[in-house]
Amino acid sequence: xxxxxxxxxxxxxxxxxxxxxxxxxxxxxxxxxxxxxxxxxxxxxxxxxxxxxxxxxxxxxxxxxxxxxxxxxxxxxxxxxxxxxxxxxxxxxxxxxxxxxxxxxxxxxxxxxxxxxxxxxxxxxxxxxxxxxxx
Numbered sequence: 001x002x003x004x005x006x007x008x009x010x011x012x013x014x015x016x017x018x019x020x021x022x023x024x025x026x027x028x029x030x031x032x033x034x035x036x037x038x039x040x041x042x043x044x045x046x047x048x049x050x051x052x053x054x055x056x057x058x059x060x061x062x063x064x065x066x067x068x069x070x071x072x073x074x075x076x077x078x079x080x081x082x083x084x085x086x087x088x089x090x091x092x093x094x095x096x097x098x099x100x101x102x103x104x105x106x107x108x109x110x111x112x113x114x115x116x117x118x119x120x121x122x123x124x125x126x127x128x129x130x131x132x133x134x135x
Contacts, residue, residue: 016045036062037073040080047087055084075114078102079121086125095125 019042026035039062046055059081071077082098099122106114 010048012045012049016042016049019045033072036071036077040073040077044080044083044087047084052084052088056088059084072109072111073114075102075106075109075111076117078105079114079118082125083121092125096122099125 019038023035023038023042026032026038039058043055043058046052046058059077062077078098079102082095082102085098086095099118102118103115106112106118
């Protein structure tokens with residue numbers, strides 16, 4: 001969890017290391033329910049580090065391995081995907097479409113926290129504050 005906090009505070013190098021370790025520990029301990037969430041945050045960290053292809057490949061690889069597409073944090077993973085798209089220079093329409101998918105998933109799951117995060121991301125992308133880069 002510390003890696004997520006570091007990612008939010010832009011300590012990206014250390015966040016990357018801790019998230020990778022966390023994913024590995026989850027996988028070897030059969031505690032995989034956090035892997036999708038950590039994977040999404042790691043992809044965003046990689047994108048913020050300018051490693052856009054690696055970020056996209058990480059999300060694609062996870063999506064290919066996720067057989068039921070209904071994990072508890074799918075909405076958050078979709079939100080992280082939208083952030084990576086935004087940082088990669090995708091059009092606003094593509095990013096908003098991804099956020100719409102995330103919002104629909106959150107609504108289906110009754111995931112209010114994810115819904116709030118998705119709404120905040122949408123606000124940040126559509127109306128970045130003056131003097132501050134979006135996301």
